[in-house]
Amino acid sequence: xxxxxxxxxxxxxxxxxxxxxxxxxxxxxxxxxxxxxxxxxxxxxxxxxxxxxxxxxxxxxxxxxxxxxxxxxxxxxxxxxxxxxxxxxxxxxxxxxxxxxxxxxxxxxxxxxxxxxxxxxxxxxxxxxxxxxxxxxxxxxxxxxxxxxxxxxxxxxxxxxxxxxxxxxxxxxxxxxxxxxxxxxxxxxxxxxxxxxxxxxxxxxxxxxxxxxxxxxxxxxxxxxxxxx
Amino acid sequence: xxxxxxxxxxxxxxxxxxxxxxxxxxxxxxxxxxxxxxxxxxxxxxxxxxxxxxxxxxxxxxxxxxxxxxxxxxxxxxxxxxxxxxxxxxxxxxxxxxxxxxxxxxxxxxxxxxxxxxxxxxxxxxxxxxxxxxxxxxxxxxxxxxxxxxxxxxxxxxxxxxxxxxxxxxxxxxxxxxxxxxxxxxxxxxxxxxxxxxxxxxxxxxxxxxx
Numbered sequence: 001x002x003x004x005x006x007x008x009x010x011x012x013x014x015x016x017x018x019x020x021x022x023x024x025x026x027x028x029x030x031x032x033x034x035x036x037x038x039x040x041x042x043x044x045x046x047x048x049x050x051x052x053x054x055x056x057x058x059x060x061x062x063x064x065x066x067x068x069x070x071x072x073x074x075x076x077x078x079x080x081x082x083x084x085x086x087x088x089x090x091x092x093x094x095x096x097x098x099x100x101x102x103x104x105x106x107x108x109x110x111x112x113x114x115x116x117x118x119x120x121x122x123x124x125x126x127x128x129x130x131x132x133x134x135x136x137x138x139x140x141x142x143x144x145x146x147x148x149x150x151x152x153x154x155x156x157x158x159x160x161x162x163x164x165x166x167x168x169x170x171x172x173x174x175x176x177x178x179x180x181x182x183x184x185x186x187x188x189x190x191x192x193x194x195x196x197x198x199x200x201x202x203x204x205x206x207x208x209x210x211x212x213x214x215x216x217x218x219x220x221x222x223x224x225x226x227x228x229x
Numbered sequence: 230x231x232x233x234x235x236x237x238x239x240x241x242x243x244x245x246x247x248x249x250x251x252x253x254x255x256x257x258x259x260x261x262x263x264x265x266x267x268x269x270x271x272x273x274x275x276x277x278x279x280x281x282x283x284x285x286x287x288x289x290x291x292x293x294x295x296x297x298x299x300x301x302x303x304x305x306x307x308x309x310x311x312x313x314x315x316x317x318x319x320x321x322x323x324x325x326x327x328x329x330x331x332x333x334x335x336x337x338x339x340x341x342x343x344x345x346x347x348x349x350x351x352x353x354x355x356x357x358x359x360x361x362x363x364x365x366x367x368x369x370x371x372x373x374x375x376x377x378x379x380x381x382x383x384x385x386x387x388x389x390x391x392x393x394x395x396x397x398x399x400x401x402x403x404x405x406x407x408x409x410x411x412x413x414x415x416x417x418x419x420x421x422x423x424x425x426x427x428x429x430x431x432x433x434x435x436x437x438x439x440x
Binding site: 078094 | 248357359
């Protein structure tokens with residue numbers, strides 16, 4: 001039952017990636033991934049909430065009776081989301097205005113209550129914290145990749161609006177492809193579905209070719225010998 | 230059994246209290262900063278429309294609240310009045326265009342004393358990305374074209390997009406959005422033309438009572 005730290009990292013970033021494998025939190029994922037910076041913003045906010053909620057849930061896991069654990073988890077998550085929302089409004093005001101409703105909606109991201117219930121409530125604090133961080137980063141990476149891809153295909157830019165997150169210095173970070181008009185579809189909602197589908201396909205393809213390589217390296221030769229004799 | 234329920238309820242109540250405390254503390258810590266952010270954001274928008282050297286008062290200090298559903302498209306809108314040397318210099322109207330392609334479009338429209346447009350900005354909209362969203366300043370310069378226009382330039386019956394026989398450009402693939410915005414700005418100009426003295430008097434009274 002007890003997972004090693006290595007397993008936790010692997011699970012969060014790849015094997016059990018909340019967006020690509022568990023397919024949780026799709027609503028904010030699809031809606032805010034229209035530019036790289038928007039994706040990164042919501043991804044990091046979600047990561048922060050996951051880290052805080054997993055740590056807290058693990059801290060109180062022996063205190064809370066099973067019959068009220070879910071409402072307590074929801075309370076913990078909702079409090080942290082509200083705190084993160086207020087903080088973003090105070091320190092990243094412009095980004096907050098763009099992400100809008102999707103910040104409070106982090107509460108309803110099933111990935112968060114899912115990790116609280118499935119992992120944090122059964123593991124020690126360091127492990128739960130690491131799990132929250134890794135699950136969050138895995139989710140944020142997908143959001144960022146999807147956002148960057150859609151932005152690049154859809155409007156031919158990358159990191160537009162970087163100043164919303166990194167301050168005025170970042171105004172010049174935007175990369176633009178000259179004479180590229182953009183494929184509107186990528187920015188519209190269908191583009192989000194197509195993009196996510198493609199990302200899942202790529203992940204599955206990588207997994208498959210890895211597995212095949214591993215199989216070729218060891219047992220295949222033995223099988224061949226058996227067949228020959 | 231009933232004792233069990235009580236303990237559970239107490240645990241739940243305890244965490245409710247902790248959660249509420251956390252939120253209250255964060256709210257307390259960020260409240261002023263958020264208000265200041267909102268003020269700054271609005272001020273920045275106002276100064277983009279009304280150049281700083283045109284006014285010498287604090288436009289945000291005494292906004293007027295007007296109820297002009299028909300002209301400004303929203304039940305109550307704020308009007309910011311700019312003065313220079315004790316005379317009316319500019320007014321900035323909050324207005325809503327109800328007939329955007331996908332919902333209302335919220336505008337700020339600035340007019341100078343002679344009913345010439347200082348500028349227009351889109352504050353919020355839900356228009357199609359890549360088509361109708363060219364009304365945003367970040368996406369195209371279209372919205373800047375309003376500055377310097379008035380009800381006599383172009384003439385009132387030319388206050389339309391080109392497709393409808395007017396003077397304003399539409400976008401490729403999107404006519405509804407610019408048409409709606411042009412109409413909205415025209416309505417604000419007409420409203421200003423009729424109401425500017427009454428509005429300015431209101432403003433003077435307001436500043437007199439609360440200097």
